[in-house]
Amino acid sequence: MLGSSRIRTDLAVESKEKFEKDHVEIEGVEISEDYREELELRTTVVKIVTDYGAKVMEKPKGTYVTMEAPGLIVPDMDYHREISEQLASHLQQLLKLKKNQSVLVVGLGNQNITPDSLGPKAVHNLKISRHIVREYGVTGMGEEEVHAVSSLVPGVMAQTGMETMEIIRGVVKETAPDVLIAIDALAARSMKRLNCTIQITDTGINPGSGVLNHREGLNKETLGIPVIGIGVPTVVDAATIVHDAIAHLLENLEDSEMEEFLGELITPKLHSMFVTPKDVDETVKMLSYTISEGINMALSGTNA
Amino acid sequence: MLGSSRIRTDLAVESKEKFEKDHVEIEGVEISEDYREELELRTTVVKIVTDYGAKVMEKPKGTYVTMEAPGLIVPDMDYHREISEQLASHLQQLLKLKKNQSVLVVGLGNQNITPDSLGPKAVHNLKISRHIVREYGVTGMGEEEVHAVSSLVPGVMAQTGMETMEIIRGVVKETAPDVLIAIDALAARSMKRLNCTIQITDTGINPGSGVLNHREGLNKETLGIPVIGIGVPTVVDAATIVHDAIAHLLENLEDSEMEEFLGELITPKLHSMFVTPKDVDETVKMLSYTISEGINMALSGTNA
């Protein structure tokens, strides 16, 4: 498919779909799927194991867990709690925490723009324990096994004048956590995935991800510690929906003709706009709660 | 005009443009324009004086002042203050306040969604005086002429379970203001007008206006007192940008053919999404300040 390579997606499951559409199997990419009917929850695990696979998928090597649960857009507390438990379970597998380790959780994005505030909101619900563990020891929380949890909301470059990476790198060097969890709002390729898909990956958060530009990736290479990325698509790039509508209209044209049309129609201005559902406020509030509960469960050791 | 009747605009100046494009003059609609070069400010006054004009323009009879100032998206405090003064002057002409009258200012919209929070944010900056005037008399504010200013942020139906109209009607009956000013975020037809256009009208706020549905209009007919509407377009309907891209692509097709295409492509789902610029947070903060300062100036009598 032409054009689609120009329109980015942060979801490995969407990269995968492009190839399925063309009935292509990709060497170096392992895919497994699971569907839990009672939760209407489809979980896809994409493992990119070779450099070739990474190149084709346009994503770093690593594991990408995608939970698709249309029920997430409904404000049903009990349902969200069950999804939190699933999330906790996947998170624990990717975190591979040893006893009494320290975890820094970072909420990326602009807390003043609703669809970009998922990370900061999720961080606000976390159970923070690092300062207690440091003051009273690992038994200070009244539990046997305790991870020292700290959190940071670094803000965005337009507000701070600093790249998110600079702030996080400084704090990581100073406080030396064993692992980083980064929560971010993502851009999806398809409107149907908005606000009902959670991606968890051990590859961190990488360039082009999220609503705003994060210049360099947050990952083991750049930070020196494992980075787990948790993302939910809350917006679609405005250029994407125009692209899709027109591609649909022109699907019988030759690829080269379509490319010409699209080049003219999709102006740079469209890329400075985002599309988001009108009920984004309520939905982001629920989702941030679901994610933070999942992290709380994963780090308290009660969901192992 | 095809299609355009399906895609709504809240701006009279955009209704006007449709006809100019077709070189049509509309009976019953008077238009005057003014351009102040030093402010890059284009002010258009559209007066709809006959029922015929209202029908063609798809807007109630009345006066619509539109201030277009591309500079509004730049955070220059002094520039914004000059626009506030222009706004104050137009507002005073439409308000026609007599000595010591009472004004209720209503901030419409959802304060938790950035592009819809313009009204609530603007209301938070207002100088409120009604309670002081009631306690200490018109000289209580230390000025000769004083209007009793009160304000209300009614919220949106999904949060309150009540129509905005019900809440405002109840408060208007109980507190009997002489005039209502309603501030709302609008949907624009064109991306180029986002966040740099202010519309002031003596027709109030009417159905289909704003990001969210306000079932009934806020106007003299429904509330029994004059209603001045102040609006700024902060979003474009997601369907609009798809429509425009395709219309541009297909401009050589016959109208009937295009209608067919558009009917298929613009799905109802698109209408539940909105498009907004990525820097909407900063911009809405500045704009709400500019509007509230304009109202403060208009009601303090220092800008007459």
Add this chain to the structure above:
Amino acid sequence: MLGSSRIRTDLAVESKEKFEKDHVEIEGVEISEDYREELELRTTVVKIVTDYGAKVMEKPKGTYVTMEAPGLIVPDMDYHREISEQLASHLQQLLKLKKNQSVLVVGLGNQNITPDSLGPKAVHNLKISRHIVREYGVTGMGEEEVHAVSSLVPGVMAQTGMETMEIIRGVVKETAPDVLIAIDALAARSMKRLNCTIQITDTGINPGSGVLNHREGLNKETLGIPVIGIGVPTVVDAATIVHDAIAHLLENLEDSEMEEFLGELITPKLHSMFVTPKDVDETVKMLSYTISEGINMALSGTNA
């Protein structure tokens, strides 16, 4: 006790204590207590049944349920949920709702001042249904019995220029709910009750209650419908703690001597200040959730 009559309390349980201290039984006041050890929850029901009782207690006739649970200041989600259930049960007894009635829930206070934001915050977590019931009928929520729940955050006079009472009366007249629930932050007499006491009363919210002045009471007399008040003490009047410290110091003085001292020492300025714990932010967040969940349970009919 001298002086104590000058220092107000919003809690019936504190009025009661004054008399117990003096071993006085009050005619026209019925008191029952219950202690649930596993929840560390003490529930006191004070019924003021005669005018004499009302005069002595300085509170209107009616029922005052006070839940004291020191555990409320700990952020334990499961514990808070159990308290929500207890609250729901008391609320249902006082509400005496018939099938398919409508309830307006009002969050009093200033949402920008942490200890006064309990009401607005609690309202934000409510399940709002009135607009759905009106659109789709009582079966629209997918349950058999449904109350039409609406909500309002009226703001405070310094922000609106209107008395809270004017706004609520207007909205009640316009939307005609069957019963009103008003949530407010209260001033306590004793620091030990801050943020761990919930009072529920069928007498509404009455003058002098809350952090800010609500000129007239919200009750059946003023609004024409039953009013249930739910309050949590989040502040102590600054004058109170000075009074108490000095009364303790001077407890061997004669009453008339003490009165003289206190008159000099407790300046009016002290009454424009409030005292609140340094961790008020987290605590108010949890409490508002506990109260809103209690209301959600009471109105969904699942806790009957």
Add this chain to the structure above:
Amino acid sequence: MLGSSRIRTDLAVESKEKFEKDHVEIEGVEISEDYREELELRTTVVKIVTDYGAKVMEKPKGTYVTMEAPGLIVPDMDYHREISEQLASHLQQLLKLKKNQSVLVVGLGNQNITPDSLGPKAVHNLKISRHIVREYGVTGMGEEEVHAVSSLVPGVMAQTGMETMEIIRGVVKETAPDVLIAIDALAARSMKRLNCTIQITDTGINPGSGVLNHREGLNKETLGIPVIGIGVPTVVDAATIVHDAIAHLLENLEDSEMEEFLGELITPKLHSMFVTPKDVDETVKMLSYTISEGINMALSGTNA
């Protein structure tokens, strides 16, 4: 002076007053005063120049500028702007910036608790330029001389699990600013100074300052770069007002007797509470604006 040493103050001008009361001149402390009648602005400059002076004043050596302006509690924009200009002028003298230097501005405190949110609120109004200077060079802002301004809101330990110092040290090492400005809400000794006093000092922010504990000082010794502290007292420790009331009552007692009384009466619990005016919301909003405008002026070079 008994007792007063136990009750802390963050204001050098209050330390000074203790000695004036006793008609004591302190060696190693230079004091100059200025009163501008048209602004009702009293400016006191306290210079602690010797170790002896530092010991007696219980403050580090350095310069402390205190601006006392009762008018600050009135929401008069023009007045606040004039105070901003005065602040800018003092700030420039303490900053001693050379051409094209970089400044990191840190807003200390908890943004969710109104009286502690002064620092974060002030930071939100700043003109941030570091990212633009880095991208487009010093001429990128369209001015000749440009300082690269960045900002950070580190949060508080209960939210982050990290000490404020750890976060700031990490970010300072990573981004290497030439100077740090730290804005904090302070605790005052006297209620009359609340919200109408601004202290600017080249000694940074030091232990015991502010509403919350900042374990280590932010100063040249700990951070390696000059630190300018800007503080406004927004709360009084609850223990202070009890202490003062009783000290006033007992002023004829011997010091040793009073100490005994006070030891019994001022419980540790009182120290976990704070006292703040009921109108703190509006006032903190205005003050944060005044401070940020002062910083903006100082760093833009237009007020030199």
